[in-house]
Amino acid sequence: MRRTVPLVITLIVGTVLIVAEFVPHKPFGNLGDKFSMYFDIIAVFAFILGGGNLVRVHITKISRKKADWPFSAVTLAGFALVLAAGLFKIGNPGGIRGDVAVVGSLFNDLYIFIFTPLQASMFALLAFYVGSASYRAFRAKTVEATILLVAAFVILLGRTPFGLWLTGGFTGSWEFLQVPNLANWIMDVPNLAGQRAIMIGIALGVISMSLRIILGVERTYLGQDND
Amino acid sequence: MKICFNKVAALGMVLLLLAVPYSWLAAQAEPDTLIQDTTVTITGQEHLPRPAQFTFVHDSEGDAGGSITLKWTLSPDDGAGENNVTSYNIFRKASGESEFEKIGTVASGLTEYEDATTTDGVAYSYYILTSSDSVGSKSDISAGVVSSAQWFNSKDLDTFIIGIIICFSVIFFIFWAQKGKKLYLRKIAGLEAVDEAIGRATEMGRPILYIPGILDMDDVQTVAGITILGRVAKTIAEYDTKINMPVSRSIVLTTARETIRQAYVAAGRPDAYSDDMVHYLTDEQFGYVAAVDGIMVREKPATCFYIGAFFAESLIFAETGHSIGAIQIAGTAMPAQLPFFVAACDYTLIGEELFAASAYLSGEPKQLGSLKGQDVGKIIAMVVIVLLCALFTVASLTESEAVLSLANTIRGWFSAS
Numbered sequence: 001m002r003r004t005v006p007l008v009i010t011l012i013v014g015t016v017l018i019v020a021e022f023v024p025h026k027p028f029g030n031l032g033d034k035f036s037m038y039f040d041i042i043a044v045f046a047f048i049l050g051g052g053n054l055v056r057v058h059i060t061k062i063s064r065k066k067a068d069w070p071f072s073a074v075t076l077a078g079f080a081l082v083l084a085a086g087l088f089k090i091g092n093p094g095g096i097r098g099d100v101a102v103v104g105s106l107f108n109d110l111y112i113f114i115f116t117p118l119q120a121s122m123f124a125l126l127a128f129y130v131g132s133a134s135y136r137a138f139r140a141k142t143v144e145a146t147i148l149l150v151a152a153f154v155i156l157l158g159r160t161p162f163g164l165w166l167t168g169g170f171t172g173s174w175e176f177l178q179v180p181n182l183a184n185w186i187m188d189v190p191n192l193a194g195q196r197a198i199m200i201g202i203a204l205g206v207i208s209m210s211l212r213i214i215l216g217v218e219r220t221y222l223g224q225d226n227d
Numbered sequence: 228m229k230i231c232f233n234k235v236a237a238l239g240m241v242l243l244l245l246a247v248p249y250s251w252l253a254a255q256a257e258p259d260t261l262i263q264d265t266t267v268t269i270t271g272q273e274h275l276p277r278p279a280q281f282t283f284v285h286d287s288e289g290d291a292g293g294s295i296t297l298k299w300t301l302s303p304d305d306g307a308g309e310n311n312v313t314s315y316n317i318f319r320k321a322s323g324e325s326e327f328e329k330i331g332t333v334a335s336g337l338t339e340y341e342d343a344t345t346t347d348g349v350a351y352s353y354y355i356l357t358s359s360d361s362v363g364s365k366s367d368i369s370a371g372v373v374s375s376a377q378w379f380n381s382k383d384l385d386t387f388i389i390g391i392i393i394c395f396s397v398i399f400f401i402f403w404a405q406k407g408k409k410l411y412l413r414k415i416a417g418l419e420a421v422d423e424a425i426g427r428a429t430e431m432g433r434p435i436l437y438i439p440g441i442l443d444m445d446d447v448q449t450v451a452g453i454t455i456l457g458r459v460a461k462t463i464a465e466y467d468t469k470i471n472m473p474v475s476r477s478i479v480l481t482t483a484r485e486t487i488r489q490a491y492v493a494a495g496r497p498d499a500y501s502d503d504m505v506h507y508l509t510d511e512q513f514g515y516v517a518a519v520d521g522i523m524v525r526e527k528p529a530t531c532f533y534i535g536a537f538f539a540e541s542l543i544f545a546e547t548g549h550s551i552g553a554i555q556i557a558g559t560a561m562p563a564q565l566p567f568f569v570a571a572c573d574y575t576l577i578g579e580e581l582f583a584a585s586a587y588l589s590g591e592p593k594q595l596g597s598l599k600g601q602d603v604g605k606i607i608a609m610v611v612i613v614l615l616c617a618l619f620t621v622a623s624l625t626e627s628e629a630v631l632s633l634a635n636t637i638r639g640w641f642s643a644s
Contacts, residue, residue, distance in 0.1 A: 022387050025376040029291035039445050046477035050507035053480060057506045068525055115514075122513035126539060129546040129571075137570035195562050198578040202560045204393065204604040205582030206447050208597045211397050212586065213450070217593050220457030220486065220585055 014214035158183025276304040284369040292347040292376035322350040345374040385640040397600030404596025417574035428529035434469035436528040440535020452535035454585035460490035472505040475515040516540040533557040545571030
């Protein structure tokens with residue numbers, strides 16, 4: 001029973017949603033949107049699970065004085081502060097009935113002055129990581145890596161004014177040799193062709209995997225092996 | 228004479244004084260006068276735009292009702308002739324109503340309007356007012372049209388047919404493989420390396436980090452990530468290695484726990500399973516990234532799996548993993564993130580390989596058969612690409628309208644509607 005019921009639900013819901021894609025008439029029309037809404041409703045309740053797990057894991061770490069437990073204390077303090085600021089609308093000009101993220105509220109201040117800069121800092125790390133990853137990826141050890149290096153160099157140059165300045169002398173029928181034009185060609189032709197090939201593969205992979213799940217051939221996602 | 232002059236001067240002064248407010252009043256009234264004059268001029272037959280005429284007023288195809296599609300021919304004065312058409316105003320009247328009301332405006336040059344505010348079962352009549360600056364000419368009034376919901380979305384007929392072919396080929400090969408037919412599958416390096424990566428972590432006595440992407444269970448990539456987790460967790464259980472799986476979605480938390488628990492049961496080691504193997508961090512993208520990076524730097528996992536949907540965090544994870552010397556196996560169907568994983572990870576499952584991974588790792592004939600079914604889709608794609616390249620080349624060389632039309636028709640079948 002424990003094995004069959006989820007499989008039957010998956011089969012019915014999967015089939016109905018495929019039918020709904022091609023049958024606009026009631027009761028199938030907009031069924032996909034409705035199911036997405038149901039999922040969102042379930043996800044909202046699942047927040048409690050997530051929050052509960054977060055608190056439990058970190059309280060355990062602190063109480064057992066596990067390695068790096070002070071980080072857990074900071075996490076819990078931050079969690080409690082934001083939760084209290086949001087729930088009790090501390091400092092909210094509109095009081096308890098006001099909008100939770102209104103300007104002037106503690107919740108909004110925490111978000112704007114602490115969370116957003118921290119988020120931006122993490123995002124900014126990408127600039128350095130792109131540099132270090134490119135350094136490794138573009139080492140011309142093989143023919144493929146050399147092609148990658150040349151293509152990357154052309155695109156980087158083509159995206160700067162220096163590229164146009166350097167090759168602006170090519171005019172008329174030679175204009176295609178201007179670095180920005182070469183960069184655009186690389187992006188629009190070989191790059192796009194590669195991306196589309198990947199997209200076709202992904203689409204076919206999604207169809208195949210969806211069928212395996214709907215037909216019950218693939219059951220690992222239910223926490224059950226196939227045998 | 229002098230008196231006479233004075234009288235005339237006085238009269239002149241009075242007239243002058245009267246002329247100032249009169250001219251001011253006249254100036255205020257000037258626009259009206261002009262409009263009146265202009266209107267008279269424009270409504271002259273030579274300046275009135277000739278009307279557009281309906282070619283198609285029907286219930287919209289393949290929808291859930293509540294919509295009527297209108298199509299018309301351009302006015303002869305739109306882009307040609309007097310070239311004075313500024314817009315097309317759509318007027319509608321429901322059966323039982325006496326007056327037409329304006330329901331929308333379409334810019335000149337366009338020939339289609341969808342009235343998505345109809346009530347099913349009610350007949351509507353329309354006319355178009357082909358407008359110049361301030362006046363316009365009416366088209367003929369259309370016959371009454373009723374909107375209704377359809378049982379089949381005919382606009383997606385091409386998708387339906389191609390989908391049916393691929394689905395049947397997948398199902399056919401599943402049954403074909405079930406009968407014990409031999410299937411050839413190319414080796415996927417990233418999946419061949421899974422055992423090696425888990426073995427390395429076991430030998431080093433360090434944990435394995437498994438990241439299932441940052442989207443929820445309603446994303447197929449997350450589902451793929453969880454199915455692969457089931458296979459990986461079984462090997463982890465057999466090798467008695469530790470797994471650390473921080474997640475960013477609560478539903479993924481419960482699903483992953485159940486998957487790992489079952490893998491441990493299947494491996495005959497249910498006692499070794501702990502709920503703490505999977506733990507929730509945050510839904511926020513960069514908050515999650517910061518926490519996972521912290522775990523990586525502190526715990527130094529020997530192997531990192533990034534399998535699922537990723538965005539900007541992909542490179543941050545992969546570079547941090549590289550900095551701690553972990554073996555990294557990534558898999559995603561996000562084309563924009565694939566280059567980052569390819570550059571920074573040891574192995575990358577590219578697009579379809581992500582969805583094939585679970586079947587590949589299971590080694591079960593019926594699962595492998597489904598992968599073979601995908602090849603039919605690839606053959607269709609390849610044939611169509613080659614055919615369209617040939618047709619467009621021929622159309623370009625011969626300037627043949629018929630070949631170009633054929634090529635565009637075939638392209639239309641395979642383009643998103």
